[in-house]
Amino acid sequence: MPQLSQLALVYQSQWFWLLLVLVTLYFVVGRGIVSKVESTVDARDKQIASDLATAERLQAEAARSEEAWREQMNAAHAEGQARAAEAKAKAMREAEQRIAKADQEIAAKTEAAGAALAEARNSALAEIESVAVEAAQEIVAKLTGAKVTAKAARDAVTGAMSRA
Amino acid sequence: MAAAAKIDPMHQFAIAPIAGEELVASPFMFTNSALWMLIVTAAIVVFMWGGTRRQLVPGRWQAAVEVVTGFVGNITRQNIGPEGRAFLPWVFTAFMFILFSNWIGALPLAIVGPHPFTVTSQFTVTGVLSLTSFAIVLAVGFWKHGLHFFSLFVPHGTPFILKILIAPIEFISFLVRPFSLGLRPFVAMFAGHILLEVFGNFVVQGLNAGIDGSPLGWAIAVLCFVFVIGVNALELLVGAIQAFVFALLTALYIKDAVHLH
Numbered sequence: 329m330p331q332l333s334q335l336a337l338v339y340q341s342q343w344f345w346l347l348l349v350l351v352t353l354y355f356v357v358g359r360g361i362v363s364k365v366e367s368t369v370d371a372r373d374k375q376i377a378s379d380l381a382t383a384e385r386l387q388a389e390a391a392r393s394e395e396a397w398r399e400q401m402n403a404a405h406a407e408g409q410a411r412a413a414e415a416k417a418k419a420m421r422e423a424e425q426r427i428a429k430a431d432q433e434i435a436a437k438t439e440a441a442g443a444a445l446a447e448a449r450n451s452a453l454a455e456i457e458s459v460a461v462e463a464a465q466e467i468v469a470k471l472t473g474a475k476v477t478a479k480a481a482r483d484a485v486t487g488a489m490s491r492a
Numbered sequence: 493m494a495a496a497a498k499i500d501p502m503h504q505f506a507i508a509p510i511a512g513e514e515l516v517a518s519p520f521m522f523t524n525s526a527l528w529m530l531i532v533t534a535a536i537v538v539f540m541w542g543g544t545r546r547q548l549v550p551g552r553w554q555a556a557v558e559v560v561t562g563f564v565g566n567i568t569r570q571n572i573g574p575e576g577r578a579f580l581p582w583v584f585t586a587f588m589f590i591l592f593s594n595w596i597g598a599l600p601l602a603i604v605g606p607h608p609f610t611v612t613s614q615f616t617v618t619g620v621l622s623l624t625s626f627a628i629v630l631a632v633g634f635w636k637h638g639l640h641f642f643s644l645f646v647p648h649g650t651p652f653i654l655k656i657l658i659a660p661i662e663f664i665s666f667l668v669r670p671f672s673l674g675l676r677p678f679v680a681m682f683a684g685h686i687l688l689e690v691f692g693n694f695v696v697q698g699l700n701a702g703i704d705g706s707p708l709g710w711a712i713a714v715l716c717f718v719f720v721i722g723v724n725a726l727e728l729l730v731g732a733i734q735a736f737v738f739a740l741l742t743a744l745y746i747k748d749a750v751h752l753h
Contacts, residue, residue, distance in 0.1 A: 330506040331614055331682075337517050338507045342616040344519035345526035349533045350624070353589060358581030361540040365561045368546045375548065 453489075460485045501689040505613055505682070525617075528609040532592045540588075560588075564739055571743040572750055579746050582628060586621050587739040590677055593617075594731025597681065598724065612734075613681040615674060622674030625742040629669075633749035644752050673741055677734040684727045691720045 464481045468474060507523045509515050515523070543557025550558060564584045568576035590612055597610025611617050633641040645662040646655055694716040701709025 330502055331616070334507055334515070335616070337515050338521075338523065338525070339616050340517055340519040341521035341523055342507075342525060342614060343620060345522075345529050346611075346617055346620050349529045350585060350589065350620075353533055353536060353585045354581055357536055357540050357588065358585040361537075361544055362561050362565075362580060362584050364546070365540075365543045365557055366565060368543075369558055369562065372548060 457482070457485055457489065460489070499690060499693045501686040501693075504607070504609075504685060504689060507614075524609045525611055525614060528593075528596070529611050529617075532589065532596055532611065535596060536588045536592050539592075567736075567739050567743050571740070572747045575750050576743065576746070579628070579743070582624070583739050583742050586625065586742060587735050590618075590621070590738055591732060591735035594677075594681060594734060595728065597685070598727050598731060600724075610681050610685060612677050613685055615678040618676075618678040619670075619674040621677075621738070622670045625673060625738075625745065626670035628742075629745045629749045632746060633752075636750060637752060641749070641752070644748060669741075669745060673738065673745075677738055680730050680734050684723070684730060687723050688720060688727065691716045691723065695720065 461478060461481045464485055465476050465478065468476045468481070507515070507525045510522050510524060510527055515521065540557055542553035543561070545551070545554050547554060561584065564587050565580055567587075568580045568583050572579060593610060593612040597608050597612065599608050601608050633644070637643075645659045645666065647658060647662070650658060695713050698709045698711075698713030698716060702713060703709075
């Protein structure tokens, strides 16, 4: 077993080189590189955590703004419907008013026309009466030679016309 | 008939000077062991260097380095707690040194030339590692708790009579720790490499016998070759496990010193 038989010869150089190597590794790798690598890993973990937090915050923000947008849209829809209903009601009111006014005008015109007709009829009747009175006087004078007064002729005519 | 080669499974553990001089007892003697320590160190530094690119999205190499540091970092954090951060450099150094020594020592480089030397198969090496861990435990224990550190040997809530019995046992088991800690990786590498050497020789001797006309020789060579492959795989596993066990036990012992149960 060389480890034992050579012990006296090699232990000094073994320990010397081993200590050299271990001290080098301890300071270069153990204290140097390892802490660097660990800080890299820590920085990455921190970045991931903060990125996740930001994403969560942004998601909540997006949800909030979407909610606000929806509320706004709902309000706009409601307002539009209200305005449409109002305009419809107004238009109907105006149409009714116009129709009522037109009805009144038509009624007035009808009445006036009726009155004018009645007047024309009366004057035509009066004319017919006077013509009939004159004709009756002349007919009586021609047939009988008697003179009939206008008054008697008119009475006879009105009596005949009211019987007709 | 080829002369049966003499199997010398111990030769691979012999330390020899690099420049062909006589091996002398000097601290500055540059041996094959020292050379492979430097190779292991260089390999660790090169590997770790790949982890210093500090990219937000790591490449494969950086990710591998981060996995290793995270693994050893977890060993210290989970066993020692937040104070474990201070002990990570040493635990990591020991872990990487044992892991890379074990694996580099198991590389089949001898096929192309140089025989790799497994530095962790020397108890002079593993002993220094375990004594360093033990020294840290003692230093932390006495620095943090003073003489109160000795209460580590007296479990809580035991009757007085049992305390008298248990304290010496605990004390002895505490003193055995550096030996078991240092011997474990040494024995694992020592035994594994003897096994590889012996069965590797069986392959060669079986081939020789087969060439000499013995059909049984071929069968033995094939059988031993398959076995060597299996042992090699096991050796890689053991190499990683020994590094993990050393790091884990170091962390546990430091935990005892930091928290006293």
